[in-house]
Amino acid sequence: MEIILNSAARKRLAIAAAAFLCLLYLFLAGRLFVATWFGERPELSSLQRSARLDPGNADYRDYLGRYFALVARDPAAAIEPYRAAVERNPHASRYWFDLASAYQVLGDVSHQTWALEHAIEADPTTPDVAWEAANFYLVQGEDQKALQEFHVVLENDPTMANAAMQYCWHIRPDTDALLRDVVPARSAAYLAFLNLLMNKQETAATAKVWAALMATSQTFELRYVYSYVQYLFDHKDVEQARLVWQQAVPRFGLASYVPTGRNLIVNGDFGLDVLNGGFDWQYEKQPSVTLNLDPSDFHGGHRSLLITFDGPGVHDAGIRQFIAVRPNQRYEFSGYYKNAEIEGAGGAHFTIQDAYNRDVIYDSDDLKEAGYWKSATGEFTTGPDTKLVVLLVRRLPEGSPIRGKLWIDDFHLTAKRQ
Numbered sequence: 001m002e003i004i005l006n007s008a009a010r011k012r013l014a015i016a017a018a019a020f021l022c023l024l025y026l027f028l029a030g031r032l033f034v035a036t037w038f039g040e041r042p043e044l045s046s047l048q049r050s051a052r053l054d055p056g057n058a059d060y061r062d063y064l065g066r067y068f069a070l071v072a073r074d075p076a077a078a079i080e081p082y083r084a085a086v087e088r089n090p091h092a093s094r095y096w097f098d099l100a101s102a103y104q105v106l107g108d109v110s111h112q113t114w115a116l117e118h119a120i121e122a123d124p125t126t127p128d129v130a131w132e133a134a135n136f137y138l139v140q141g142e143d144q145k146a147l148q149e150f151h152v153v154l155e156n157d158p159t160m161a162n163a164a165m166q167y168c169w170h171i172r173p174d175t176d177a178l179l180r181d182v183v184p185a186r187s188a189a190y191l192a193f194l195n196l197l198m199n200k201q202e203t204a205a206t207a208k209v210w211a212a213l214m215a216t217s218q219t220f221e222l223r224y225v226y227s228y229v230q231y232l233f234d235h236k237d238v239e240q241a242r243l244v245w246q247q248a249v250p251r252f253g254l255a256s257y258v259p260t261g262r263n264l265i266v267n268g269d270f271g272l273d274v275l276n277g278g279f280d281w282q283y284e285k286q287p288s289v290t291l292n293l294d295p296s297d298f299h300g301g302h303r304s305l306l307i308t309f310d311g312p313g314v315h316d317a318g319i320r321q322f323i324a325v326r327p328n329q330r331y332e333f334s335g336y337y338k339n340a341e342i343e344g345a346g347g348a349h350f351t352i353q354d355a356y357n358r359d360v361i362y363d364s365d366d367l368k369e370a371g372y373w374k375s376a377t378g379e380f381t382t383g384p385d386t387k388l389v390v391l392l393v394r395r396l397p398e399g400s401p402i403r404g405k406l407w408i409d410d411f412h413l414t415a416k417r418q
């Protein structure tokens with residue numbers, strides 16, 4: 001619609017109307033600015049002014065409620081402003097939580113539950129909301145509701161998974177039930193459950209959680225595989241350790257790290273990166289011993305492992321590999337070595353021990369006086385209960401001083417036909 005200003009009176013009226021609107025805008029904007037200024041001050045009078053100046057703003061009502069609850073220590077006085085906040089904005093879970101907290105301090109469980117349920121309804125998938133709700137239900141003895149909220153936590157916040165699983169197990173220490181009803185198909189949740197069960201020595205139950213983890217396509221770090229395989233080694237569950245390793249191989253591209261019938265020793269020529277876990281070589285720093293991969297001198301492949309001894313207190317070189325074997329089976333072993341300037345009584349040995357009773361089932365001669373690549377070979381038969389052996393470079397006599405360099409390479413272990 002076109003407005004025609006064809007007279008002085010109409011022009012004055014239009015100018016006056018525009019001026020009024022500008023003044024009204026400035027008044028409202030100034031009012032909101034002043035309300036914000038007062039709302040940022042922690043004094044009661046300032047918070048009350050901000051609530052009066054901007055009566056539709058839920059934040060100022062919530063700030064006022066927090067003053068009564070946290071500063072004045074008067075939760076009863078906090079109820080009215082908290083309720084005013086949720087009336088103005090019922091979609092913000094934090095207002096409902098503040099209201100629930102005030103009711104909790106007052107011991108009003110029914111109203112606390114009412115406020116908490118509204119908080120969940122306002123924000124059903126936020127982990128912080130679910131965590132608070134789960135702990136409330138846990139205190140009230142409503143275990144099923146607590147588990148439902150812990151499910152939300154597990155599904156949405158990997159950083160809280162370990163703590164959430166601890167509570168879930170406390171409520172229902174049943175692996176099958178938790179996998180079915182509570183734990184979501186998330187790698188972080190399964191790994192937290194696996195870690196919990198390992199800590200509680202629930203070895204049989206860990207296999208169920210691992211199977212659930214493998215049924216997903218979600219990624220996770222290889223270190224969890226190492227940790228679980230080592231746990232299984234320690235708990236004498238060698239078959240499950242082999243299964244875990246076989247299942248991890250395609251997921252992590254470890255096809256070259258699988259024991260084979262031609263050689264049960266993985267990475268026997270040190271041509272691959274040393275994983276320091278699983279069925280590959282594992283190492284740890286030993287006193288007076290240094291380990292290095294040496295590409296300048298080798299027997300097979302393109303590098304060897306150089307072990308430098310330099311002092312007393314040497315029991316072993318700190319390099320070892322766990323190998324799954326069959327009981328009552330005859331095996332053939334071979335490995336190559338060379339050395340330089342080895343000094344000290346005795347020397348290093350290739351040793352194979354039963355991983356559990358520590359019985360030595362193969363021990364080479366001293367690995368000394370070989371300035372060229374020389375083989376150490378032998379045969380042994382595993383005992384009736386032997387299922388896991390460990391290959392290591394042992395110092396004999398243990399603990400006595402030794403100095404010099406030892407290169408090792410090209411290990412093989414095969415089962416003999418019977």
